Amino acid sequence: MAQMNNVTPLFKDMAKLEHDHRVACQECSLYRLCLPLGLHNKDLAQLDKIIKRSQSHKRGEALFTTEHAFKSLYVVRSGSFKTTISATNGREQVTGFYFPGEFIGLDALYQESYQSNAQALETSSVCELPFDSLQELGKDMPQLQVQLLSRLSKELSGDKSLMLLLGKKTADEKLATFLLSFSKRFSDRGFSATEFHLTMSRGDIANHLGLAVETVSRVFSRFQEEGLITILGKGIVLRDIAKIKGLCG
Amino acid sequence: MAQMNNVTPLFKDMAKLEHDHRVACQECSLYRLCLPLGLHNKDLAQLDKIIKRSQSHKRGEALFTTEHAFKSLYVVRSGSFKTTISATNGREQVTGFYFPGEFIGLDALYQESYQSNAQALETSSVCELPFDSLQELGKDMPQLQVQLLSRLSKELSGDKSLMLLLGKKTADEKLATFLLSFSKRFSDRGFSATEFHLTMSRGDIANHLGLAVETVSRVFSRFQEEGLITILGKGIVLRDIAKIKGLCG
DNA sequence: CCGTTTTATTGATGCAGATCAATGTGATTA
DNA sequence: TAATCACATTGATCTGCATCAATAAAACGG
Incomplete structure (x- = not known):
C-alpha cells in the first residue's frame, strides 16, 4: 500500500x-x-x-x-x-x-x-x-x-x-464528466488527481461517450485554449477542476 | 401461473x-x-x-x-x-x-x-x-x-x-429495439408478443431512449405507414416482427 | 534510423434529430 | 357532458455534432 x-x-x-x-x-x-x-x-x-x-x-x-x-x-x-x-x-x-x-x-x-x-x-x-x-x-x-x-x-x-x-449530456459535459471520473479513480489509487495518462485512444474515449473522434479532439483543444486543461499527447493536466466540475451538468 | x-x-x-x-x-x-x-x-x-x-x-x-x-x-x-x-x-x-x-x-x-x-x-x-x-x-x-x-x-x-x-443507434433502431424488448418481456409473462399496452407516456419512452417526444411520435407514425405496426393510442400491435428485427441494428 | 502505419488534429460541409409552433385527442373533474 | 388539462401528433426550422477531407504527429517494424 x-x-x-x-x-x-x-x-x-x-x-x-x-x-x-x-x-x-x-x-x-x-x-x-x-x-x-x-x-x-x-x-x-x-x-x-x-x-x-x-x-x-x-x-x-x-x-x-x-x-x-x-x-x-x-x-x-x-x-x-x-x-x-x-x-x-x-x-x-x-x-x-x-x-x-x-x-x-x-x-x-x-x-x-x-x-x-x-x-x-x-x-x-x-x-x-x-x-x-x-x-x-x-x-x-x-x-x-x-x-x-x-x-x-x-x-x-x-x-x-x-x-x-x-442520453442527456452535450459533448462538453460528456468530456468534463469523463475527465473528473478519471481524476477520482486515479486519486483513489494514490495517484495525482490532476495529472495522469489516458491509456486509451481518442477513438475509445469517443466511442465510450457516444461522440466522434473529431469532437473529442476539438473539445479537448478548446478546453486547453480556455485554460481548463493542458494536453501532452496522452497526458492530461487538469488546471481548473472547479470550472470543469461546473461543466458536468 | x-x-x-x-x-x-x-x-x-x-x-x-x-x-x-x-x-x-x-x-x-x-x-x-x-x-x-x-x-x-x-x-x-x-x-x-x-x-x-x-x-x-x-x-x-x-x-x-x-x-x-x-x-x-x-x-x-x-x-x-x-x-x-x-x-x-x-x-x-x-x-x-x-x-x-x-x-x-x-x-x-x-x-x-x-x-x-x-x-x-x-x-x-x-x-x-x-x-x-x-x-x-x-x-x-x-x-x-x-x-x-x-x-x-x-x-x-x-x-x-x-x-x-x-451511444450508437439511430432513432429508428432505438424504437425497433424498444418494441422488441417489450414484446419479449410481455411474452415471457404469458402475454401476447404482438399486442400490448405501453403503460408509460411517449415522453418517458423518448427520455429513456435519448430522443425527443416528437421523434418518437414521428417514427411510430412512419412505422405504421410502412405496415410494421398499428398504433391505437397506448396500444401497439406488431405487424411484422421480422422486419422490425431487421431494423434493430 | 527511416519508411510505413496508425492515431490525432483541424477545417469545411451536411444531416439526423432537436426545438419551436400549432393543432388534435384523450383523460379527468365537477 | 362540458370544461379543463395533460399528452400526442404533425409541420417548419434550426443546430450540435457527425461526416468528409486533408494534414500532422506519434508509434511501430525492420
Whole structure:
C-alpha cells in the first residue's frame, strides 16, 4: 500500500506499478480497494488459494471475448482494460474502462457466458477468480457474497450514470464528466488527481461517450485554449477542476 | 401461473392481473420469473416470512426516491414502474422500466442508499424485501445469494445493451429495439408478443431512449405507414416482427 | 534510423434529430 | 357532458455534432 501512496510523479501511470505476480492479497497494494476487503484472515487465506495470478497481457490482447467459454471473473491487478459489446452490424460500444482493483466480467454471471469483450489497453495483469471455486467458497463465506453484491451494485450504479451521460449530456459535459471520473479513480489509487495518462485512444474515449473522434479532439483543444486543461499527447493536466466540475451538468 | 398463461386478450395489460396481496410465493403466478426460483420449500417458507406485500401504488406515486432512507429492495408484483436519475441541473434520465417479477433498487446495495427514483406508471403493487432481513437470511441460504447475484448481473447486462443503444443507434433502431424488448418481456409473462399496452407516456419512452417526444411520435407514425405496426393510442400491435428485427441494428 | 502505419488534429460541409409552433385527442373533474 | 388539462401528433426550422477531407504527429517494424 505504501508503494502506491508514495508515488505520484508527473505522468507516471499505473502500468509502471507492476509488482510480483505472486504477492498474496494481504500484501497487495490494492487490498483496500479490492474484493477481500472485510474478510477475516482465515477467509482471506482461503480466497487467496483459489486466485490465479496470471501472466501479463500485452496492449490489444483480449482477456476474453464473447466467444470464450465463461470460466472466471477478473480483477485488474496492474494496467487497464476496456470492455466492448457489438451490435449485429459490427458497430461496437466501449462499455467501460477498468483500473486496478476493479472487476471485469460481472455481467457474465447471469447466463454464465461472457456478454462483452475485454481487452488490455496497455501491458496489464489480472487476478483470475475461477467462478466455480468462488461460488463454492461463497457458500460458507457470506461476507464474500456481500462483497460481490456490492461490486455488482456499484457497477450498476455507474452504468445508470452513464445512461444519463449518453442520453442527456452535450459533448462538453460528456468530456468534463469523463475527465473528473478519471481524476477520482486515479486519486483513489494514490495517484495525482490532476495529472495522469489516458491509456486509451481518442477513438475509445469517443466511442465510450457516444461522440466522434473529431469532437473529442476539438473539445479537448478548446478546453486547453480556455485554460481548463493542458494536453501532452496522452497526458492530461487538469488546471481548473472547479470550472470543469461546473461543466458536468 | 395458470392465471397468466391463459390470459392473452387484445390489450389486456398486466395491471388487470391484480391478485390477492397476501398470496404466498408458492402460489404466486410470477414464481417462475421471480427471486425464489430454485429455493427449497423450507428456504422458500423462510423467505416468504420476511416479504412485506404492500398496498398498491397509484399512477405517478413514488415507490422511493433518492431522498428516502434505503430500507428495502422491491419486486414488482403487478403493474409497472419507471426509475429515473437526475443531473444537478434538473435534467432527468429514465433508466429503466420494470414489470412483474423484476427487481427495483439493486443499485442501492452499494452505499446502502437509493441512487434513483422509482415511480408507478399505473396502479401497481410490489413485494417488499427488507434488506436487513434479506441479508440475515442470505447467510444460511447461499442459493438466495446466487439468485440475487444473477438478478444484478442480468440488469447489468441489460444496461450495457442500453449503452450501445444510446451511444450508437439511430432513432429508428432505438424504437425497433424498444418494441422488441417489450414484446419479449410481455411474452415471457404469458402475454401476447404482438399486442400490448405501453403503460408509460411517449415522453418517458423518448427520455429513456435519448430522443425527443416528437421523434418518437414521428417514427411510430412512419412505422405504421410502412405496415410494421398499428398504433391505437397506448396500444401497439406488431405487424411484422421480422422486419422490425431487421431494423434493430 | 527511416519508411510505413496508425492515431490525432483541424477545417469545411451536411444531416439526423432537436426545438419551436400549432393543432388534435384523450383523460379527468365537477 | 362540458370544461379543463395533460399528452400526442404533425409541420417548419434550426443546430450540435457527425461526416468528409486533408494534414500532422506519434508509434511501430525492420
